[in-house]
Amino acid sequence: MTETATQAGPTGREGSPGARVELAGIVKRYGDVRAVDDVSLTVEPGQFLTLLGASGSGKTTLLRIIAGFVDADEGRVVVDGRDISQVPVHRREIGMVFQNYALFPHLSVAANVAFPLEMRRVRRRDRAALVERALEAVQLGGYGGRSPKELSGGQQQRVALARAIVARPPLLLMDEPLGALDRRLREAMQIEIRGLSRELGLTVINVTHDQEEALTMSDHIALLAGGRLVQHGTPEELYGLPNSEVAARFLGESNLFRGRVRREGSQAVLALPYGRVLVPGDTPGEREAVVVVRPSAIRIRPAGAEPPAAAVSRVPGVVSADIYAGDSRKVLVEGADGAELVVRCESGAPLPCSVGDEVVLEWDPGSCHIITGAA
Amino acid sequence: MRAGLGVRLFACLVALLFVAPTLIVAATSVTSGSMVTFPPKGFSPRWFQEVLTDPEWLTALGNSVQVGLLAAVLAMAAGTSLAFAAARSRFLPPALVTGLAVLPMTVPLVVAGIGFYLVYVRVGLSGNALSLGIAHAVLGLPFVFVNVLAALTGVDRRVEEAARVSGATETVTLVRITLPLVAPAALVGGVLAFVSSWDEVVVALFLNTPRFRTLPVVMWSQVRSGVEPSISAVATLITLVSLLMAALVLVGPAVVKKVRRRT
Numbered sequence: 159m160t161e162t163a164t165q166a167g168p169t170g171r172e173g174s175p176g177a178r179v180e181l182a183g184i185v186k187r188y189g190d191v192r193a194v195d196d197v198s199l200t201v202e203p204g205q206f207l208t209l210l211g212a213s214g215s216g217k218t219t220l221l222r223i224i225a226g227f228v229d230a231d232e233g234r235v236v237v238d239g240r241d242i243s244q245v246p247v248h249r250r251e252i253g254m255v256f257q258n259y260a261l262f263p264h265l266s267v268a269a270n271v272a273f274p275l276e277m278r279r280v281r282r283r284d285r286a287a288l289v290e291r292a293l294e295a296v297q298l299g300g301y302g303g304r305s306p307k308e309l310s311g312g313q314q315q316r317v318a319l320a321r322a323i324v325a326r327p328p329l330l331l332m333d334e335p336l337g338a339l340d341r342r343l344r345e346a347m348q349i350e351i352r353g354l355s356r357e358l359g360l361t362v363i364n365v366t367h368d369q370e371e372a373l374t375m376s377d378h379i380a381l382l383a384g385g386r387l388v389q390h391g392t393p394e395e396l397y398g399l400p401n402s403e404v405a406a407r408f409l410g411e412s413n414l415f416r417g418r419v420r421r422e423g424s425q426a427v428l429a430l431p432y433g434r435v436l437v438p439g440d441t442p443g444e445r446e447a448v449v450v451v452r453p454s455a456i457r458i459r460p461a462g463a464e465p466p467a468a469a470v471s472r473v474p475g476v477v478s479a480d481i482y483a484g485d486s487r488k489v490l491v492e493g494a495d496g497a498e499l500v501v502r503c504e505s506g507a508p509l510p511c512s513v514g515d516e517v518v519l520e521w522d523p524g525s526c527h528i529i530t531g532a533a
Numbered sequence: 534m535r536a537g538l539g540v541r542l543f544a545c546l547v548a549l550l551f552v553a554p555t556l557i558v559a560a561t562s563v564t565s566g567s568m569v570t571f572p573p574k575g576f577s578p579r580w581f582q583e584v585l586t587d588p589e590w591l592t593a594l595g596n597s598v599q600v601g602l603l604a605a606v607l608a609m610a611a612g613t614s615l616a617f618a619a620a621r622s623r624f625l626p627p628a629l630v631t632g633l634a635v636l637p638m639t640v641p642l643v644v645a646g647i648g649f650y651l652v653y654v655r656v657g658l659s660g661n662a663l664s665l666g667i668a669h670a671v672l673g674l675p676f677v678f679v680n681v682l683a684a685l686t687g688v689d690r691r692v693e694e695a696a697r698v699s700g701a702t703e704t705v706t707l708v709r710i711t712l713p714l715v716a717p718a719a720l721v722g723g724v725l726a727f728v729s730s731w732d733e734v735v736v737a738l739f740l741n742t743p744r745f746r747t748l749p750v751v752m753w754s755q756v757r758s759g760v761e762p763s764i765s766a767v768a769t770l771i772t773l774v775s776l777l778m779a780a781l782v783l784v785g786p787a788v789v790k791k792v793r794r795r796t
Contacts (some may be wrong), residue, residue: 225694225698226698227697229695246702247694247697247698248697248698248699248700248701248702248705249700251699251700252698253698254694254695254698256691256695258689258691258693258696260689260691260692260695261692261695262692262695262696262710263692263714263716264713273696273699273701273709276698277699277701277705318695321699325699325700329697341598436562450748492652
């Protein structure tokens with residue numbers, strides 16, 4: 159296979175194969191419910207974007223609007239500068255993978271994969287080679303003669319993936335593609351799909367409710383809640399710098415402290431009826447804020463221990479559970495206000511306390527993140 | 534759980550009761566005598582020979598086949614369309630479509646016969662395979678409708694969406710994906726429609742003319758003038774055809790699947 163053949167593909171696209179996708183003010187109403195509420199975002203060519211959210215967050219509706227199965231009430235879907243909002247599904251040049259595979263049960267694996275080529279009027283004699291190449295890309299070379307029913311779930315999803323990419327569409331949509339697979343297979347497929355989409359340079363929009371999948375696979379994550387776009391950024395940004403309580407709660411475990419920020423000497427402090435939460439950075443004036451502390455940033459100390467010299471945040475509590483989780487240990491602490499706090503420790507190190515002990519949680523002000531403007 | 538000896542004996546007895554009349558008729562058809570008697574006198578294929586060389590029986594046989602095939606094809610077309618309307622229509626209430634489609638099952642045959650007779654007299658359609666074929670298609674339609682509707686509700690909409698996103702128009706999706714998926718069910722319904730037409734006598738009597746009569750109609754008129762072993766022979770032949778069709782329904786779908794896998 160020559161280099162030019164890779165780039166041109168059957169649709170004849172030259173250069174960067176991925177599409178630039180722009181969503182502008184997308185709104186979809188079902189009765190009084192706004193399933194998608196004014197979502198705007200841009201996906202750069204070759205980018206892997208995950209639409210992340212709980213069920214009912216509007217992520218699937220948004221994907222179906224991009225695919226053309228659902229018409230948006232407002233807004234535009236622009237692909238490579240062209241508004242495709244009015245273009246019917248079959249002319250959008252999209253590859254799509256469905257959660258339940260959605261293979262054509264009456265056709266062989268090869269005929270399934272050949273279908274998009276046939277629809278795009280690729281000459282019959284060119285099809286076989288393209289089909290075999292796509293099947294090899296998903297490690298199913300030689301499976302063309304089988305019936306989909308003879309394959310395992312993971313293999314069926316690979317066939318679906320081969321069918322989605324065989325015609326080299328500039329845009330690949332995936333609707334919870336790994337939801338029906340077991341954990342180990344899911345993790346293997348995550349890496350495989352990511353590798354394949356990079357290799358082909360496709361723009362991918364993936365829908366999932368699995369935050370781990372989102373963090374592992376994506377270049378960018380768009381977090382949706384209640385139909386609205388909560389935050390859009392890299393996995394590092396969403397995990398490390400959540401812009402809202404919703405984002406902080408959805409991605410990973412987190413401890414949230416809410417209160418008014420005020421100045422104590424040179425240090426900004428969150429005013430709590432108990433403990434002392436330091437706020438990093440230069441904070442002008444008093445305002446409401448939420449401080450996010452990840453469980454792994456927290457140290458546990460016995461209640462009577464000497465406070466260290468350095469400025470640290472300190473919150474008292476009572477250990478309520480100690481859960482061993484293999485490579486780490488999850489300790490639940492009931493805070494003074496009754497809230498449950500989560501701490502992650504290395505499972506190798508001995509814990510300086512046991513369930514029922516009074517402890518103090520400490521962390522450096524630099525290791526927490528502050529969400530401002532939170533009501 | 535295995536059935537006890539008593540239960541199995543009882544089941545055999547019931548089965549025997551069901552098939553006994555058919556077996557007795559079949560036995561009387563191979564008699565070498567000229568009367569319908571049980572047990573038959575001797576063994577001879579003479580009555581089969583007589584039936585299969587008699588122009589009246591042969592014409593009736595041809596008519597029956599024509600009417601049956603026509604009924605099956607029309608019922609498949611109409612029944613499949615109605616099933617799509619019931620399962621997929623955006624503006625027709627499914628209950629209404631289903632109610633209409635299975636109505637022919639509940640209407641007494643005598644009423645249907647009179648109805649068709651009156652309509653055909655008015656429009657001048659009678660005495661041919663088409664008139665009776667249409668009537669039998671209506672009677673056979675529910676078989677196709679019920680089968681296809683069941684198959685259609687089992688078709689995953691996302692399979693059709695996968696075809697659409699692959700570049701297929703709605704029509705191409707219908708022809709290449711959805712119809713092939715429900716075709717075995719439609720075929721089974723068609724066979725059942727053929728079988729129901731094959732031995733249908735009430736409506737056929739209302740619509741028969743001296744020049745166009747199906748096998749059951751000829752049998753009925755012959756029986757009125759006395760039972761000959763030729764009637765038994767025809768009855769046996771009719772039964773064999775129906776059995777063949779039943780076998781087709783049972784084995785057919787599996788064969789279709791095997792052939793498909795090879796191509």
